[in-house]
Amino acid sequence: MKPLVHAVVGCGRVAPNHVDGFSALPGAELRWACDRDLSRARALAREYGLPQVTSHVRDVLADPVVDSVSITVDHAQHYELAAAALEAGKHVLVEKPLAMTVEEGAALTALAERAGRVLSVVSQHRYDPVVRAVRDWLADGLLGQLVSGTVSLQCGRDDSYYADSYWRGTFAGEGGSALVNQGYHALDVTRWLTGGLAVVGAAVGHTAPRGGMETEDTLAAVLRGPQGALVTYQVTVASSITWRTRIELVGTEGSVLFDLDHPGTLHLAEGGDALRAAAREVGAQKAPAPAGIGYYGISHRRQIADFAAAIRDGHTMAADGAAGLGTLRLLRDIYRTARSEGTAPGGSTAAPGARRAGGRGDGTGRVTEDG
Ligand SMILES: NC(=O)c1ccc[n+]([C@@H]2O[C@H](COP(=O)([O-])OP(=O)(O)OC[C@H]3O[C@@H](n4cnc5c(N)ncnc54)[C@H](O)[C@@H]3O)[C@@H](O)[C@H]2O)c1
Incomplete structure (x- = not known):
């Protein structure tokens, strides 16, 4: 061949x-x-x-x-x-x-x-074994109906990460920061697991900006899944911790708590016998050491293998262009809502006196400016 x-x-x-x-x-x-x-x-x-x-x-x-x-x-x-x-x-x-x-x-x-x-x-991270397992459990009904989720990424970026880069921390080169760059995977995986998310409300923070960054260093959003589950999503790049992503999903029949960071630890899977047995199998898997920066994980290898297979046999990938476009739409909607400091159409209005992002509430990032 x-x-x-x-x-x-x-x-x-x-x-x-x-x-x-x-x-x-x-x-x-x-x-x-x-x-x-x-x-x-x-x-x-x-x-x-x-x-x-x-x-x-x-x-x-x-x-x-x-x-x-x-x-x-x-x-x-x-x-x-x-x-x-x-x-x-x-x-x-x-x-x-x-x-x-x-x-x-x-x-x-x-x-x-x-x-x-x-x-x-x-x-x-759509290819991480823990994420794959949780997706199967949701599809098999082991968590019942999803009602609630808590998603957070805290990471730490220093001045040089932004100051020495020609594009990071700029609206023109990056489009935003904490959400579109570091927070991307936690949002994308949660969207994939829940079967889609809509924006209820969001806010951006320019709380402790490093290296002259003009984009957001912190962002919070409330999102809603297709069956009404409410998900709170938080990201900051101003933490003292280098990297920690945590996702908790709560269903009527079971709850899971896991990290996306390599090696994608499953912390908790509480529910019926079938869920506990499946969780033991995931916990027993050993993850190889990643290439490059550790928290990027090992799954570039898995996605690249799937990419090569799709070229050969034409199957639809879990991370194809349509998946990327769906997450881009959600990013656009969150930024739109956050940069106007309020709730998405159909929700109630923003808190009185809510502050716009670092005085840059015009949100010049192109992520917000399309149809
Ligand atoms: N999947 C992940 O976990 C993950 C991790 C890190 C970065 N990323 C993404 O990867 C992309 C790159 O990020 P990075 O941190 O490696 O950036 P980087 O700034 O370290 O590297 C970008 C490189 O592209 C080069 N470049 C710019 N324009 C070019 C052009 N027209 N032709 C050829 N080379 C060009 C630059 O000289 C630079 O060496 C971004 O989209 C980022 O969001 C993804």
């Missing part, structure tokens, strides 16, 4: 997770390391043995041997680079979020459909 030939465009923090995932895949071959900063492309190629380096994506897209491309650059360029890759006939694995606006995201999913190419948005 012809190997799947892959290229990585953007050789920053997350790129090693992509290289690791394709390296671990039998029948895959990594060919290009591409970064507009050639020294970064060279460093990645040297470390992982990629044969070709370039500072321009056109070299990658013009190479007929390349089947697929990872887009691992700032949020503002996801649309342009993913569209160019799809138009060049490549399959695309784009880091989250799919794009900066719902309009751009919808254009990408339509383009992939027309081109007959796989478009996948990285949501590696």
Whole structure:
């Protein structure tokens, strides 16, 4: 069988997770390391043995041997680079979020459909064994009807994380911060597990901004699931703890509490005998050490294996373009509500005197400005 030939465009923090995932895949071959900063492309190629380096994506897209491309650059360029890759006939694995606006995201999913190419948005935690197990338990009714959820991510980012970056902490390059970047996975996984979420209310905070960031460092939202379950969601990047994600789901027949962080610990599964037995199996699984930054987890490998399989057999991935577009819509709705400090249409009004985000309540992030 012809190997799947892959290229990585953007050789920053997350790129090693992509290289690791394709390296671990039998029948895959990594060919290009591409970064507009050639020294970064060279460093990645040297470390992982990629044969070709370039500072321009056109070299990658013009190479007929390349089947697929990872887009691992700032949020503002996801649309342009993913569209160019799809138009060049490549399959695309784009880091989250799919794009900066719902309009751009919808254009990408339509383009992939027309081109007959796989478009996948990285949501590696959808592939975590704990998350998969909880999804099965919900589908099998082991938790009964979902009534309540509590989702939180606390993480710590220092001044240099924003000050030394050309895009982080800016509306133009990142679109927002705590929610769209660090908080993305907890929101995406919860949306997937609950079967969809709508916004009831939300607020942004500019509480202890690091490194001159103009975007939010803290955000809270109240969300509602399809059967009426109420979910509170909180994220901050101003904690002293480097990273901790925690999700608690409460149903009429059972409750679960788990972390997304590697290795995706299941803390509690209380309910009937079937739930307890299933939980023992999950607890017994051993997780291998992740590549790159530890809390990104091991599941880039699993998603990349699924991406390669989808290219071969055409199945619908758990993290396809449509999934990324759905989460992008929810992000847009939360930001819209939060930046106007209030409740979503149909809810009651904001608390009197509610403060707008750091005096920047206009919310110039493009995430809010589409249809
Ligand atoms: N799934 C996860 O857990 C996870 C973790 C970290 C980052 N991310 C996502 O990955 C993406 C990249 O984040 P990062 O932290 O690696 O960023 P980064 O700033 O560390 O790296 C981005 C790289 O892209 C390069 N670049 C920019 N424009 C380019 C272009 N036009 N052509 C080629 N190279 C270009 C930059 O020079 C830089 O080296 C973001 O979407 C981020 O949200 C996801």
